[in-house]
Amino acid sequence: MADEPLVLGIETSCDETGVGIVRGTTLLADAVASSVDEHARFGGVVPEVASRAHLEAMVPTIERALKDAGVSARDLDGIAVTAGPGLAGALLVGVSAAKAYAYALGKPLYGVNHLAAHICVDQLEHGPLPEPTMALLVSGGHSSLLLSSDITSDVRPLGATIDDAAGEAFDKIARVLNLGFPGGPVIDRYAKEGDPSAIAFPRGLTGPRDPAYDFSFSGLKTAVARWIEAKRAAGEEVPVRDVSASFQEAVVDVLTRKAVRACRDEGVDHLMIGGGVAANSRLRALAQERCEAAGIQLRVPRMKLCTDNGAMVAALGAEMVARNRTPSGWDLSADSSLPVTDPHVPGNHDHDHDHVHEVSKENLYS
Amino acid sequence: MLLLALDTATPAVTVALHDGAAVIASSSQVDARRHGELLLPAVDRVLAEAGVKLDAVTGIVTGIGPGPYTGLRVGLMTADTFGLALGVPVHGLCTLDGLAYAADIEKGPFVVATDARRKEVYWAVYEDSRTRRTDPAVDRPADIAEQVAGLPAVGAGALLYPDTFPVAHEPEHVSAAALASLAAEKLAAGEELPEPRPLYLRRPDAQVPKNYKVVTPK
């Protein structure tokens, strides 16, 4: 539909420079420039390397997205950008670009929450989000269970990791096994040829007195590393495939068990899974199996929409426009610890003493 | 000609408009931690003060540092994106050159030094306010004391380290007004201005891990 909001979204919270364009819930472009190769030799994302790469990649990636979508910047109804959470310096590059772009084009600006955007992206795949929706977000930076009744205004955290993110555990175990960085895809590959029940690794925070929806992967990580070290110390060969499969099973068992339990407890019949770890084939399969058994509808976007990208930011921005949410001010700042309960950062229009965000309309490029 | 100049490579968030003859509006705020928040409202204020719209601008000039990276990128990213949206050229200028120009010294040599944090300065030596003699560099003041001995110096880096720079004066930070004037002069003379690419001068802090940390207790 032509009257659905046309929004460009910018994402720079970690190592992907993402620029996406959507019309309502329709994906028009998803341009991503990744600096992951530059980080590989460091075994993890180096914030300064990521920030430098964002600055380099931003303008070409915006141009590519506009070309892919076949739209003119003039026709946009708004510019959305990840305001947080994420790496402070990296976020600031995207926020600076989005502000300048919105200002120069005379379009409203929406600073949005990265986690809410991970949930909202599913609208591009499966249509409008059911309300409420339960979301399991798992990546190298986050592992959270969130319940949302309106993605533009109400996101409630039910649980989160108390130590490492799930994706981090994959990276660390891959490092112990000398499989390189990032660890997720390579462990997934080896695990396919291994036995998930070969080694009984611990399931963190699953005791009767443990918090029902929080996660912990630090103990698992240590247990796996010790197991491998013991093999090596004994001069035995490490069964990489079985270790990968058993470790992966421990992670996805806990993730899916808790997500399904949260759905049941809250009476929610939809579960969406997003974030980079949602690309894990075993997580998808086990979630499908358990959701089916529990009568829950599972929604997982295609892999490219699960990892960080600009389309998810545009998707949430479009929803902000559609629901008439207050745009952000020109003084919008990057907030590396933006709470998940803030789906966006509205401008503050009722502070008379602060004229900073009162922008004279005449100066806008029209 | 209507140039919009901005610089975020020092603690100053500074914006100016130059119409080819003179600076017609400018703003400078010193707040090293809020470059991202302050820059765009400052641009808006400067345009309003001059009574022009952003689309009247014919070129953008941005300080390319050297300067602490996080702040530096705010100005560069803003300039780049304005250029993209408006379809006008984006020029770079070394931030130290802007300070040298503002110092208005006809006969040098003299030094421009800004605060590079970590007990270092970004610095260069100038023949006069328009002519740089050395490439911008980053060093500990004590390590360059011999090279700058006897030379007057300007900039916060000089003011901060009197042992190395006993004869230090204002200006402390760069102003976009100076950058704009310098750029207007150079463009009028048909000079090419540098690309708007950051002068980081340092590699990112990152260590290649030698090995993972063994977790088995010894």
Ligand SMILES: [Zn+2]
């Ligand atoms: Zn993410």
